Amino acid sequence: MTFSTGLKSHPYSVALNDFNQNKQLDIIVANQGTKNLVTLLGKGNGMFENQASHDASLYFAPVTVGLGELNNDGHSEIVFAYDNCDYIDILVPYDTGAFPQRMTYITDT
Numbered sequence: 001m002t003f004s005t006g007l008k009s010h011p012y013s014v015a016l017n018d019f020n021q022n023k024q025l026d027i028i029v030a031n032q033g034t035k036n037l038v039t040l041l042g043k044g045n046g047m048f049e050n051q052a053s054h055d056a057s058l059y060f061a062p063v064t065v066g067l068g069e070l071n072n073d074g075h076s077e078i079v080f081a082y083d084n085c086d087y088i089d090i091l092v093p094y095d096t097g098a099f100p101q102r103m104t105y106i107t108d109t
Helices: none
Strands: 011-017 026-031 036-042 048-055 062-068 077-082 087-092 101-106
Touching: 011 062, 026 062, 036 062
Parallel strands: none
Antiparallel strands: 011 026, 026 036, 036 048, 062 077, 077 087, 087 101
């Protein structure tokens, strides 16, 4: 199977989780070329649909993406780091698979 993440997107890192709580695995892709993250929601039949594209940074490309339950709401948040940058971003999801809230943390001391 092949799924597009966009023209010249250059996918660099992926993570799997059930972001929209439908008991199907979804994919989040960190694209280095387009400096964004793309969410592909699983349909349960081996197919995925594009849910959203999340702009990562105007100047830096996301190079790694991770998941973790950080705020005790029962849903995994998405943590991503950039190439040559001293901060990370965290996306907080809704049950729909949308990520309306972003938090930025400086990692340089």
